[in-house]
Amino acid sequence: MARKPAPRSRGGSAPSQAAGSDPASAAETAADAAHFHARNRIEELRDLIGYHNTRYYDLDAPEITDAEWDALFRELKELEEAHPEFVTPDSPTQRVGAPPQAAFGIFEHRELMLSLGNVFNADEFREWHRRAAELAERDDFALVTEAKIDGLAMALLYEDGRLVQAGTRGDGRRGENVTQNVRTIDSVPARLRGRTAERFEVRGEVYMPKAGFEAMNQERAAQGEPLFANPRNAAAGAVRQLDPNVTASRPLAMAVYQLGWIDGTAPDTHWETLAWLREMGLPTTPETRLHPESEAALATAEAWVARRDTLPFDMDGVVVKINEFAVQRQLGVVGREPRWAVAFKFPPAEGTTLLHKIDVNVGRTGTLNPFAMLEPVRMGGATIRMATLHNEDDIHRKDIRAGDTVVVRRAGEVIPQVVGPVLGRRPKGARPWRMPDRCPVSGDPVVHPEGEAMAYCPNPVCPAVVRRTVEHFVGRGAMDIEGLGEKRIAQLFDHDLIEDGGDLYALHEKRAALIALERMGERSVDNVVAAIEASKQRPLAALIFGFGIRHVGGEVAALLAQHFGSVDAIHAASREEIAAIDGVGPVIAESVSAWMANERNREILEKLRRAGVRMAEEGGGARKGPLAGQQFVLTGRLETMGRDIAGAALKRLGASVGSSVSKKTTAVIVGDAPGSKAARAKQIGAPLWDEEQLLAVLREHGVQVAEQER
């Protein structure tokens, strides 16, 4: 197939060639397939790099390490060298001005920089204490409690009383050398006073006090600059600035809480060490206390829960440490966690606010999803305005009514949840909520099948359903068309430019109408049209997933694609043939079969076919990788890559990556701050891997992993 030149923003010279007149493209040869792969990957990489550049430069909130960024950049460069025909002037590789190289040097930790185990309540704390006491062969010991400031862990290296280096934790062995930036923090002394040691590393937390954070955000708002989400992100961003002048302008502070290692003599206890650090002029963590025995430490930690908001900084718990170094040494370290210290974590932040109204959204599948409109309330660095209420039964179970004052919680630190009402504050006359009789969008009578949790709008052409279906079609994992979001799709519908996903592929003929839309210039139109064009080569499984067939998500779509190899073959198959696939039963088969037979869907398929969207895939047969049959689960934050990248790497090797731990799980890969999956793995006896083991396996099978290079 002749490749059209990339559309240019010259204006006026819209391509006149109609899409339908292309001679049907012949079956792709292997070389062509490789070509397409290269092009897709190149575009993917450009998007990724663009995205991460924005995170890094504009938002100060990078999601990947510089090493990972370098790996993406290198891969793009190599691909472009192999396929020079795909090089465009806007590629990140072609841009003048140096990309962010490995911007910071390496900071080597002479002693591993540890993280902490967590306990969430008194029972778990006592259990930790019992184990420690058992190992130390003592009944009890003195403990120190400290506020656990929510910031960024930092190590400071002092030689002869002078600050010589500062570094982040990184993976615990090597972090980033951010000395120049840390020197700009007022509370970090460049020189120590009094009796110091020849050389030592002290550790602590860099953070942004609440007051400074608020003031900074107010100023940014006045300047029209984007705001930081919370003090911790703001502090992390400030420390990773390439220009120390920027760091200097941010209101950072530091609190130290630990001696990393020392050449010279140190006191015998943690408490005395803190006093000594203070004498030298180092700012130790405020609100630190020594307790002669464990129950007193526990009481203090618990008392903090109520006081957490009264401090000038964000805290996410209380750290409890055994005071005597002799006992600390005796207990030692397991993995990356010392046995001699533990973080008493606060329960997820809860707050109360007024529930104004319960409203209903219509989902892609026609489900009616009630949600709460709340009086905005700040929680954990975000302002909560809405929260889902799942379904009618859930609302009744919790007895939530409009007008109630409700308890709100951020589950998993992100998703707001309405826990329940504060009954004492219920206004008179508050009535239980009822699902409306009619769909709020189409007005059709609502259907609530017996025994099902959700109520539905039964109208397949309910405008909400149709729009959501297109949103799903262009979304990640499906056709992945960048530049089309909820707003744009609504515009397209409102201006009668599309009626379904198939019409997207005729949009390039309506350039003038597109440019006339609000917030759509030539540039945007070119980008969107190019993204639509590129989506024609998405894998068959992505296309099938994009259809939005009920019960067909990414996994089932992949099964169908692999088993049948083309949309036509699926259409031709009987229910029984579809249900014969392992993992597909009668319900899914019926759903797929009905979708394929539906008249409206046949029209969409016809539009896609005419436009040249790939609807078949050769060699759908099982590609066996070296890890075929193995199942992995990822939890917690990995240091060297995102979970999605790790998952993709494992999948490329033929393994499957699940979201829940079972007996069949090969291993649970545990990163920093793991979730409940790690606990379940221990319970069930599934092997636990740390990141090192994962990297070792990936390396063994030749997967390129971004190494932290020198």
Added chain:
DNA sequence: GATCCTCGAGTTCG
């Protein structure tokens, strides 16, 4: 028919 496992769908805020 019961139970376990896995997948799908919806979700908030920046």
Added chain:
DNA sequence: CTCGAGGATC
């Protein structure tokens, strides 16, 4: 992350 529901298994 959570819940609900389909599929596989016993």
